[in-house]
Amino acid sequence: MSTIVIVGAGPQLGRAIGRRFGAEGFDVALVARNRTTLEEVAGDLAGAGVRAEVFPADVTDRPALHAALTAAEERLGPIDVLEYSPAPSPADLRRAPLVEATEVTVDSVLAQLDLYLLGGVAAVRHVLPGMRARGTGTILVTSGAGSGPIVAPHVANVQIATGGMRNWILNLHAALVGTGVYAAHVAIAAFIGQGGHDSRPETIADAYWRLHTERAEAEYVVQDLPDDYLERGLADKFLES
Template sequence: MKTMVIVGAGKLLGLSMAKEFGKQGFHIVMIARNEQHLQQLQQILINQKISSSIYSVDICNLDKLANTFKNINKSYGKIDILAFSPNFGHINSTNVLDLKPNDIDSAISGNLKAAIQSVNAVLSKMLSYNSGALLFTTGLSSIYPNSNMSESTLAKSALRNYILMLDKSLIDQNIFVGHISLGIFLKENSHDVSDPDTIAQRWYEKYKNNEHGEELYPLGVTPETIIK
């Protein structure tokens, strides 16, 4: 059975990704800080007969995150898909004119540093098998700067550049690198483009069809047309 690890698994997109890829035969490994919430997500997967496991860790603690991946690798061997989509930097956002150097620490740790640590934990085996996939989901601020969300904009744009470099470096080595930048507010059970299930379906389609690289979701969305 192939294994997918979801870093920053939550009740919206993380759960939808778990359900979509789980029903396609993947064992789902979910990583997040709150163990109680993880247990609730896992119960939903159990009810849908999806194989899963959970690991509770603060992804900003890079040493603990690295150790978590060691345990996952030991338990499951090769990780076939890494999905990275934690939500850091959106709460109590600071206008750029009020930004202090230390204000960006959490957003940088939870976005860029955690992404690098996660990729480093899985990439060597992917390269040795000449297969694997890295899936990144961000918000629109990764592409369009938002001065009222300065921490998130700085962290997500740095993450975006890391993703672009990964894609350029790995495209000839059969490692899929995909990035979807969301221009919507997630709405559970909306049954439209804002539904996390719809986005998860798009992710599986993108992965299955090897549509590597970056895309805006919905196609062509801008800060002026973001769907709330």
């Protein structure tokens, strides 16, 4: 049985990815801060016949994240697919407000680096040695498309962090060619579940499955935003989707 770990698992995209991979025979490990949300998602997956286990952890607490991933391996076996898609909580946004490009400071960037880039590095570094030793594995890292494919100056401090993560994953994709391990970045320019067909969680989850099986693209962009989303003040809403 294969195992996917979804770090940052939530009720929309995380649930859809779990259902999609679970339908293909994967066991699903769910990692996020909120145990109640994780258990709700796990219950939904179980109702669809998918084995799902919960491992609460905050990605900014590196020992806790390491412990959660270790527990997932002990309970479900080696991690074959890592999907990393953290999202800020309301408390995160109060502690580290979103900052426009002309107002960026060192402090405004540090908290975003902790959540997106450093948490991602920690998660990938946990699973990568085992994947390389086995000669197989998939790493899918997700962020908003302001990480590079589109411009989102209203949330510039976040994009500094996610841009760094995107750059690293694109380079990791190139570095892993020929090893049997595949890495890709998913950039989401959409209000998940609130737009057209391309923004539906199930549609996006299908794209993750295609990336895992075809193992060709270094990046996939989900594009379903109105052209005037910045002018309409939707950048913050986009980030929180």
